[in-house]
Amino acid sequence: KYIMKRTLTFALGMLCTFALLFGATSCKEVVRSGHYVTTGTTSPNMAANIFVQSAVTAAIQEYNTTEMAELRTDEDATSVFRKFVSETKTKIEAMALPTLDDTWVDLNLMNLSEEIVATERLTIE
Numbered sequence: 452k453y454i455m456k457r458t459l460t461f462a463l464g465m466l467c468t469f470a471l472l473f474g475a476t477s478c479k480e481v482v483r484s485g486h487y488v489t490t491g492t493t494s495p496n497m498a499a500n501i502f503v504q505s506a507v508t509a510a511i512q513e514y515n516t517t518e519m520a521e522l523r524t525d526e527d528a529t530s531v532f533r534k535f536v537s538e539t540k541t542k543i544e545a546m547a548l549p550t551l552d553d554t555w556v557d558l559n560l561m562n563l564s565e566e567i568v569a570t571e572r573l574t575i576e
Contacts, residue, residue, distance in 0.1 A: 483522040484562040487515040488532065491557035491570065502548045503575050507556060510539045525562060529569040532560040536571040543575055550575050 488511045497503060514535050523531065536558060555574040559567050 481524060483524055484528075484564065485519040485522060486525075486528040486532070486563070486568065487519050487561050488535070489559045489561055491559050493556040494553050496551040496554040497556050497575075500548075500550060500554060503543060503550060503554060506543045506546060506548065507539070507573065510535075510542065511558070519563070525568045528562070529560060532558075532569055533571060536573050540573055540575065548575075552576075 490507070490511070518528070518531065521528075554576075555572050557570055557572050560569040560571075562568050
């Protein structure tokens, strides 16, 4: 009985070890990176409006200064990026700069591997 109990305990221990080993190797690696924003396509009205362009460029430079040093997953960085686009829209519109209808720019969130992670359209009204 004693030998059978020890053998069963040993077998159960080995089974748990294999389960832990398999579980540890099958987990997806969490990749974190710095992220930055670039401009993409712009409307003709945005391209012609140096005031709004300057405000957008300044906001992007400020964002990039801090966010390239922050290591986040693409998912977490996308959440921060969407908040940035929303806040930038609010700030620029509060400046009451002269704008025409259809003034927009597509902003791209990039990771340090230079992959586009997300794109948001910033429309200034």
